[in-house]
Amino acid sequence: MGTPRITEYAAATFGARIQTSPYGAKRLIADAVDLVHRLPKLWAGVQAGTVRSTHARRVADATRELTADEAAWVDAEVVEIADGRLAWTRFEAIVEGKVAAASPELARAKEEAAAKDNYVRVSRINKHGKATLTFHTDAALILGSNAGVTAVAKALEDQMPDATRNERRVAALALLTNPQAHVDLSVGPVKPKVEIVLHCTPDSPIARMEGHGPVTIAYVRHLVAHFASQVKVQPAIDLNQGAAVDAYEIPAKLREAVHLIHPGDTFPFAANLSRKVDLDHQVPYAEGGKTSTDNLGPMTRTHHRIKTHAGWQVRQPFPGIVIWRDPHGAYYLVDQTGTRKVTATTGDQTPTHLETFLLKVALDWAA
Template structure:
């Protein structure tokens, strides 16, 4: 196993002693910090190269990437950066946001990143935790945390934010501020010990009293269940007992041989957005719910219709075929996407499976506004060209960037 040290000399790792290996580890950490700092620097400069045009800002066509006190950037700024870094647009937008916040709102912490004293991931944690604060509040947190940024964790960050936001004049505003409230459901697949692919996460942010009451109800229901499982597991199981008792309606898109649902044979099916799942678990879910069986769709149909909107069978075929947004590195589920005419309908493009592709709403707008263009190849892959001429090939296996000519 050959590596290079900080002077770019080749090192046979298997031949070094313990002291030398620790020195190489220290060099690797420094190089990692330098590489992540470079990514933040590039993201920051990219944002500064794309300031929001006042005319576009008046129309709402901007990206509010950073927090209070950071400049807005023009719409679709994150897309080319994400493609270059081979990450999703969402991840690129977050990178830009963190870079702007560190540079404009957390200058002390940013200075320590620049000096390689703080790893970028720790600084980004502070930036994300303070993103909803005013510029003044963020500056207060920066003053408190910058000296400790190389070691501080969530608890210390939360305490500094609480101190910065609980000034007397802020308390009334805090009581009525619900901008951070919400409910989010995250589906699998999730890997890890003791987890199965049918697990999901429900995250709720809301009124403390309401959530405490909900937690206590779950605990009360959990205590009625057999104690073969831990109390936490029983709380999760108790969720199904909080309903009204009406027959639940579960919407699952299951792909399996129906004969496997009709007998006791073991097998594996696939549930959209969840992944592979045992037939027994599928039967357990659908056995308590209303079930609609959809016949198999022919995936080889290519006939067109003389209208803009595709019929249901065509939409389903395209969703099953492509499975996700076909923009480079985008993983948005196809069932949540718009169906886009690759060749625009108004330009003579047919409403046919061969001319339709799923695009999430953001990337649909990016294509519609002529920032990006693409075509569907005969083999079913997609070739994209970005606003700076870079080209990408999207396949079922992932995204590949073409070499620059």
């Protein structure tokens, strides 16, 4: 919608000229046309070199079913973060959420169509005596089934002491789906407990399911009505009021506040959004660093070790804004919009006022 028509066989001719298939050329033409006519801000950024073409093309593809006005709204919402500051998976997640927010009706229609797309089937690609079984259904049912497999695999540890975790999980699935696969059925039945975290706001028709992505409020109602045995509503945490405890250990409420301030790994360009990460005292506790929201940051164990042992320094001058300095003196600013390298931007290599301020803040905090 909102783009000129392209002749049917143009992609084949164009594809041959640039040495790609008609399908690949068709996608390239569609993305280019959408960018020029429906996503002008991203297109201007591509031309100026401030937006990566891969990111712009991803938005073009994701917004193809939206109206021109809806696509323009997404264009304005994501153009600032399409410069590569975010890891690809995090950028995709934000685009997906913006597309759903731009057209909740379309998101709901896709959920209704997906609700009918349930199957269990064996993959056609089977080699070396191995096969793949795909189980595609409602996210809540998948999470519950996975928890059941995990619970049975745990119960099999004594019976299979030399097996790997994955081998026990395969045995657990065989036990649950084909009881005759094992003589001893004492490890079942299992009633797994699954925790699903949903983030909802009163003025939005879209909620976010942690680990899954955006869903409509209608789907949330369906989830609660059909799958949830217990619903716990957590009160909003005021992130403008810093929280702290006088101890090294981090209580659950403080951990939750840190997760809301930093929804992902705070290391530069990190992609991890899991809650199962370390919470690092940016100023070490042994050196007087507080156990507080303004001195804690989530990181994977690998990134935590890099920060601890490889000469990286990090400070959080304001909640949610993290400044890193690598061992060679380069600075990076990380916030909820992603990572930006703090370097000179003018031709004479003179830092901007913002860069000078950020460098001064980082140096003062690192001192």
